[in-house]
Amino acid sequence: MPIKVFVFDCGGVLLRDGDLTPYERWGERLGLRAEELADRLWRGDLWALAETGQLSDREFWLRAGQELGLDDAQTAALREELWNTWLVDERVLALIDRIRERYPVWMLSNATDALESLLKERFRVADRFERILTSARLGVAKPKVEVFQELLRQLALEPGEVVFVDDRAENVAAAASLGMHVIWFIHASELERQLRPYLRQDGDGSCPAKHAEVMEDDE
Numbered sequence: 001m002p003i004k005v006f007v008f009d010c011g012g013v014l015l016r017d018g019d020l021t022p023y024e025r026w027g028e029r030l031g032l033r034a035e036e037l038a039d040r041l042w043r044g045d046l047w048a049l050a051e052t053g054q055l056s057d058r059e060f061w062l063r064a065g066q067e068l069g070l071d072d073a074q075t076a077a078l079r080e081e082l083w084n085t086w087l088v089d090e091r092v093l094a095l096i097d098r099i100r101e102r103y104p105v106w107m108l109s110n111a112t113d114a115l116e117s118l119l120k121e122r123f124r125v126a127d128r129f130e131r132i133l134t135s136a137r138l139g140v141a142k143p144k145v146e147v148f149q150e151l152l153r154q155l156a157l158e159p160g161e162v163v164f165v166d167d168r169a170e171n172v173a174a175a176a177s178l179g180m181h182v183i184w185f186i187h188a189s190e191l192e193r194q195l196r197p198y199l200r201q202d203g204d205g206s207c208p209a210k211h212a213e214v215m216e217d218d219e
Helices: 023-029 034-042 047-051 057-068 073-084 090-100 115-122 145-155 168-176 188-200
Strands: 006-007 015-017 086-090 106-107 132-134 162-166 180-182
Touching: 006 090, 023 034, 023 073, 034 047, 034 057, 047 057, 057 073, 086 090, 090 106, 090 188, 106 145, 115 132, 132 145, 145 162, 145 168, 162 168, 168 180, 180 188
Parallel strands: 006 106, 006 162, 106 132, 162 180
Antiparallel strands: 015 086
């Protein structure tokens, strides 16, 4: 069955960690370790509500700031500084551009309703994607199988016509369980190696195996 579309995750794949010292600086200010601050923001109940669209991005930050004892100006500064810790992986972006020469590329990300505007205005990469689907817009987050079923419905494709790239093993496993071809993202060099069969100029777009190879992160 020929491949017809590639679907990329965002955070951890296209957007990668840069300078994380803002977590340390804000954590010290709040009496928290950097890891504790990250856990409070990204692994708590508020984030679970925001990433499934039950809170807007604005509501998420207002409530998170209140819980941390910050006023509105401090909360806005925290949001801005933490978003600045993300950087576009230029090697991944170059690979996406190569894929776009032969295939449409979509994005599927666990994110708030602000992701589309951030990718367009801050990171200037939104134009690389035919569609940007977020868990907040869909009302369900990876790795729940329903998010992948909705992706396939919107694509109007069979699972075997889709290649899905993500950095989290549970998300890759969920996509693979439906029959999608998967690539577990470790780093750009490994991604390029696994993409090579699809990018051959003389290829016909068919998948070289039932699923693209899934690698364990042994770094």
